[in-house]
Amino acid sequence: MRFFSKLLTVLVASLPVAMAAPLVAVDVGHSLSDGGATSARGRSEFEFNRMLAGVLADALREKQMAVREINFAGDIGSLIERPQQAAGSDFFIAIHHDSISENWLKFWDWDGSEQSYTEVKRGFGLFVSAQNPDPKTSLRCASSMGAMLRRAGFVPSAWHGRRHVAADLANGVWYYDNLVVLYRTTLPAVLFEAGVIKHREEELELLDSERQARMADALASGIAACLSVREKSAPVSE
Numbered sequence: 001m002r003f004f005s006k007l008l009t010v011l012v013a014s015l016p017v018a019m020a021a022p023l024v025a026v027d028v029g030h031s032l033s034d035g036g037a038t039s040a041r042g043r044s045e046f047e048f049n050r051m052l053a054g055v056l057a058d059a060l061r062e063k064q065m066a067v068r069e070i071n072f073a074g075d076i077g078s079l080i081e082r083p084q085q086a087a088g089s090d091f092f093i094a095i096h097h098d099s100i101s102e103n104w105l106k107f108w109d110w111d112g113s114e115q116s117y118t119e120v121k122r123g124f125g126l127f128v129s130a131q132n133p134d135p136k137t138s139l140r141c142a143s144s145m146g147a148m149l150r151r152a153g154f155v156p157s158a159w160h161g162r163r164h165v166a167a168d169l170a171n172g173v174w175y176y177d178n179l180v181v182l183y184r185t186t187l188p189a190v191l192f193e194a195g196v197i198k199h200r201e202e203e204l205e206l207l208d209s210e211r212q213a214r215m216a217d218a219l220a221s222g223i224a225a226c227l228s229v230r231e232k233s234a235p236v237s238e
């Protein structure tokens with residue numbers, strides 16, 4: 001009997017958690033004052049991040065998840081403030097767009113000014129930290145998002161293999177252990193690089209609102225799937 005009454009207590013205690021809509025913290029990478037990377041046509045990465053984060057927030061709400069918007073105004077003070085503002089959420093995703101190291105840059109004239117670009121790197125990447133307090137959920141969510149993105153026709157970049165150890169190669173998930181937003185947190189966390197804005201064709205694709213919606217839908221589906229199988233209570237032990 002004791003076992004069952006204890007089990008019941010655990011079930012009742014976990015019920016509100018199980019039934020509540022997951023709360024997802026969506027973080028816009030970089031800021032107005034530090035724009036991050038620069039695209040092949042001279043746009044700041046922050047603009048791309050802000051756009052996609054907004055579309056992702058809509059897609060998450062459409063799938064009955066709650067959203068906490070982090071740095072949507074672009075005025076956050078520090079890196080550590082991002083996970084701090086996310087505290088209490090169920091999951092954290094940072095939105096970024098990628099560049100390439102200087103050695104690989106080529107140059108062209110765009111709109112009267114010299115800009116740099118690449119032809120060798122494109123595609124998305126998902127990053128997790130082994131030092132995150134919940135690396136299992138972080139990786140499961142990253143894999144789930146990568147799988148949904150691939151199903152929707154998006155292709156992961158293999159380029160990250162030059163600097164990162166694969167966590168789930170097929171789904172484009174890599175370890176990036178020392179990223180502040182991924183490890184100085186209490187939440188499962190993933191950093192998403194949507195694509196390479198230094199790639200001239202991919203830059204234009206990343207600006208396409210229909211494609212942004214498809215990408216956001218795949219991300220939201222992946223997050224919903226991985227959070228739905230999350231262990232919700234501690235195991236019962238006698």
Ligand SMILES: [Zn+2]
Nearest residue numbers: 029036096097
């Ligand atoms: Zn970035």
